[in-house]
Amino acid sequence: MVAENSQENAEISAPGAAEGIVVSGGGHDGGIARDPEREGFIIKKTKAKEAEFYSLLFSIPTESSLVSPHITERQERLLEKLKPLVPTCVNVERLSDEKKSAYRIWLEDLTHGMKEPCVMDVKLGDKYWENGYTGAKLQEKLDKVRDSSAGELAVRLTAL
Structure with a gap:
């Protein structure tokens, strides 16, 4: 609904x-x-x-x-x-x-x-943005992947 x-x-x-x-x-x-x-x-x-x-x-x-x-x-x-x-x-x-x-x-x-639950947020893959980003915003997203485990492993732990 x-x-x-x-x-x-x-x-x-x-x-x-x-x-x-x-x-x-x-x-x-x-x-x-x-x-x-x-x-x-x-x-x-x-x-x-x-x-x-x-x-x-x-x-x-x-x-x-x-x-x-x-x-x-x-x-x-x-x-x-x-x-x-x-x-x-x-x-x-x-x-x-x-x-x-x-x-x-x-x-x-x-x-x-x-x-006392423990919640973990895991991002799978190496693209964490929607199509259409350009310029500085796209570079920011690319840098985030490059500078994290997502760049090499395609997995990133974002919260625990």
């Missing part, structure tokens, strides 16, 4: 977001909080590409600004194999008071019920 909400706050725009930040690292400062209304779920602020992915994977209806790509039968079978390995997503919502590409997604909290 995609909804629009104009009552966002400075964190992730969730009612009761002060309930507690789950993760603040790996590029998500203030972007992930426990859902105060749905036990066992977190709300994560994200961009259109990730919102699009979860909408497609979990067949969540999307608004027109999220483009659901046409997928082949083979791609659909691959997505079905991937689904059990990904936290369940139950909702995707565009943040109306922010730039058009700002969304929040409701994901299964894989740490729910744990007393």
